[in-house]
Amino acid sequence: MDDKQLERYSRHILLPEIDLAGQEKLLDSQVLLIGLGGLGSPAALYLASSGIGRIIVNDHDSVDLGNLQRQVIHTTLDLSRPKTESARDHLHAINPGLDIDVIGHRLTATELAHYASQVDVVIDASDNFITRYAINHACVATRTPLVWGAATRFDGQATTFRNDYEEAPCLNCLYPNQHAQDAMGSCGDNGVFAPVTGIIGGIMAAETLKLLLGVGITLHGRLLRIDATALEWRQSLFTRDPLCESCSPPRQAPPSRADAK
Amino acid sequence: MKAKDRRLAELRDAIPEVSPEEALALSHNGAALLDVRDTDEVAQGSPVGAYRLGRGFLELRIEDMVPDLDRTLLVMCAGGVRSLFAAESLKRLGYKDVRSVGGGFSRWKNQGKPFEIPRILDAEARERYSRHLLMPDVGEAGQLKLLDSKVLLIGAGGLGSPAAYYLAAAGVGTIGLVDHDVVDRSNLQRQILHTDARVGMPKVESARVALEALNPGIEVIGHRTHLDSTNVEEILSGYDVIVDGTDNLATRFLINDACVKLGKPNVHAAVYRFEGQITVFWPTYDKQHGNCYRCMFPEPPPPEFAPSCAEAGVLGVMPGIFGLLQAIEAIKILLDLGDPLVGRMLHYDALSGRFTELKVKKNPHCRYCSEGAVFPGYQDYAQVCASNA
Numbered sequence: 209m210d211d212k213q214l215e216r217y218s219r220h221i222l223l224p225e226i227d228l229a230g231q232e233k234l235l236d237s238q239v240l241l242i243g244l245g246g247l248g249s250p251a252a253l254y255l256a257s258s259g260i261g262r263i264i265v266n267d268h269d270s271v272d273l274g275n276l277q278r279q280v281i282h283t284t285l286d287l288s289r290p291k292t293e294s295a296r297d298h299l300h301a302i303n304p305g306l307d308i309d310v311i312g313h314r315l316t317a318t319e320l321a322h323y324a325s326q327v328d329v330v331i332d333a334s335d336n337f338i339t340r341y342a343i344n345h346a347c348v349a350t351r352t353p354l355v356w357g358a359a360t361r362f363d364g365q366a367t368t369f370r371n372d373y374e375e376a377p378c379l380n381c382l383y384p385n386q387h388a389q390d391a392m393g394s395c396g397d398n399g400v401f402a403p404v405t406g407i408i409g410g411i412m413a414a415e416t417l418k419l420l421l422g423v424g425i426t427l428h429g430r431l432l433r434i435d436a437t438a439l440e441w442r443q444s445l446f447t448r449d450p451l452c453e454s455c456s457p458p459r460q461a462p463p464s465r466a467d468a469k
Numbered sequence: 470m471k472a473k474d475r476r477l478a479e480l481r482d483a484i485p486e487v488s489p490e491e492a493l494a495l496s497h498n499g500a501a502l503l504d505v506r507d508t509d510e511v512a513q514g515s516p517v518g519a520y521r522l523g524r525g526f527l528e529l530r531i532e533d534m535v536p537d538l539d540r541t542l543l544v545m546c547a548g549g550v551r552s553l554f555a556a557e558s559l560k561r562l563g564y565k566d567v568r569s570v571g572g573g574f575s576r577w578k579n580q581g582k583p584f585e586i587p588r589i590l591d592a593e594a595r596e597r598y599s600r601h602l603l604m605p606d607v608g609e610a611g612q613l614k615l616l617d618s619k620v621l622l623i624g625a626g627g628l629g630s631p632a633a634y635y636l637a638a639a640g641v642g643t644i645g646l647v648d649h650d651v652v653d654r655s656n657l658q659r660q661i662l663h664t665d666a667r668v669g670m671p672k673v674e675s676a677r678v679a680l681e682a683l684n685p686g687i688e689v690i691g692h693r694t695h696l697d698s699t700n701v702e703e704i705l706s707g708y709d710v711i712v713d714g715t716d717n718l719a720t721r722f723l724i725n726d727a728c729v730k731l732g733k734p735n736v737h738a739a740v741y742r743f744e745g746q747i748t749v750f751w752p753t754y755d756k757q758h759g760n761c762y763r764c765m766f767p768e769p770p771p772p773e774f775a776p777s778c779a780e781a782g783v784l785g786v787m788p789g790i791f792g793l794l795q796a797i798e799a800i801k802i803l804l805d806l807g808d809p810l811v812g813r814m815l816h817y818d819a820l821s822g823r824f825t826e827l828k829v830k831k832n833p834h835c836r837y838c839s840e841g842a843v844f845p846g847y848q849d850y851a852q853v854c855a856s857n858a
Contacts, residue, residue, distance in 0.1 A: 399603025
């Protein structure tokens with residue numbers, strides 16, 4: 209780290225749990241962030257400010273006016289630009305030293321697995337269950353930890369799927385019925401309270417940082433839910449479904465991440 | 470005879486019609502007057518006190534406005550035709566007594582019945598805030614209220630950054646920021662309002678650039694000053710909600726005392742390393758007994774017991790999470806929605822990933838906020854901390 213970096217990350221380096229070695233680790237880390245909307249905006253901003261060395265951002269949408277009620281990574285000047293470009297510009301503005309790679313199309317299953325195998329953590333900030341199951345599948349197959357969140361109206365939820373563990377539950381263990389989940393509707397249908405997406409994105413960034421630093425206890429097997437009207441948080445535990453279509457039978461040995469870097 | 474005329478004749482038989490005179494009397498006795506015209510028609514005038522719900526979303530949203538199926542509905546359009554179709558649909562939905570106002574709004578207006586030009590969102594605002602308008606708890610009335618609201622953020626740093634971003638995104642009309650500092654590179658690890666190119670710029674200026682880019686429709690007021698006992702009331706008195714994002718004890722006492730005196734809700738948060746806490750100090754909250762900061766800490770500690778003011782480490786996203794929680798609480802207070810964190814302190818430890826809640830009690834003998842207390846005046850709020858050595 210040079211002097212400017214030491215200054216930039218001084219508040220991290222002061223923490224014994226991070227220190228110089230931890231910050232170096234973050235700078236050497238790579239994450240894939242899918243979705244640059246309500247959840248992805250704050251997650252991306254905090255991952256960039258924290259100094260994650262390489263962030264691959266993926267979204268196939270462009271910025272529209274209805275996004276700006278909560279998607280704070282974009283601005284009014286970015287209207288109709290691809291969200292990936294708008295996000296990259298903002299992330300570089302707050303931390304010019306990072307590698308921000310953009311993918312502006314919907315990833316195929318093969319591409320998802322390819323990118324998941326390259327990174328240390330995948331962050332699912334998408335807004336529909338078809339995408340969520342596809343991401344889950346790729347992360348189970350490549351044994352990549354997956355940080356997950358969702359928000360609608362005043363409710364939000366987040367968890368972490370430790371696909372790097374032997375017996376970790378996956379998204380399909382938690383929410384096995386795709387059709388039922390799609391019937392829940394999205395924030396496009398039901399609306400969403402602007403800062404609820406923000407807080408869930410923030411929790412997702414915190415989970416990602418813990419995974420990358422190897423500190424603390426992640427939300428493995430725990431679903432954290434917020435009801436913003438009461439501002440109450442509830443935690444529910446969940447375990448692996450031995451008959452899960454996605455993560456059973458037992459997973460294979462993890463591929464070597466060192467090769468991908 | 471055209472199909473539409475045949476259909477209208479059937480509806481006239483099925484739906485009772487009332488005159489504007491009768492409708493006004495019925496609405497005074499508890500009936501709901503429902504204006505089903507389009508937004509641009511309503512903008513020209515609508516009966517005072519009417520529910521306004523265009524035919525497009527009528528069936529989907531009427532229950533949010535009028536949950537009681539037994540309540541009489543008086544449906545009004547421009548001339549008394551569209552209201553017949555709407556009335557029939559409402560009857561099918563289960564409303565038992567639905568009537569159409571004959572002659573519609575034009576007859577209502579001609580007969581001198583009371584109407585108003587409602588304040589409504591323009592087309593651009595309607596699109597920008599569409600995700601709020603979809604929520605019955607916010608809706609157009611709530612969004613207009615937010616646009617009329619004023620929130621003061623004290624500190625444009627770690628907590629103030631996300632709080633300001635989300636208040637601006639949500640459409641809080643006036644956002645004040647108090648900060649004396651300039652942007653430093655060491656801020657950028659967590660203070661997402663600021664950018665590398667703005668290092669050295671006053672934080673309130675940098676914040677204004679970021680917030681106006683996100684939402685040019687709001688007003689951002691920068692107060693580039695230190696709060697002290699001579700300016701605190703003048704600055705705070707112009708705002709509806711105060712968000713305390715300071716990093717030092719002296720200012721927290723000052724903000725508390727001024728908020729108690731002025732009766733302002735004070736959304737308070739603090740972060741340290743991997744944890745943080747948030748509560749709402751609001752002794753004059755009308756739904757329950759709120760406490761103030763001095764109920765918990767009656768006096769600033771003497772310097773030898775005060776925490777060090779030396780810079781402490783903090784995980785970058787911690788002030789992010791707590792600034793966001795402050796934004797949630799500020800907006801809830803503005804909209805009088807849900808239960809604010811009055812009398813409760815929420816704590817989050819990022820390392821364990823757990824939120825816990827503590828009850829906070831009002832001190833019945835608090836010198837500042839107990840019943841009948843006479844404001845003791847501002848103290849000398851010298852920087853309360855141990856030396857940095």
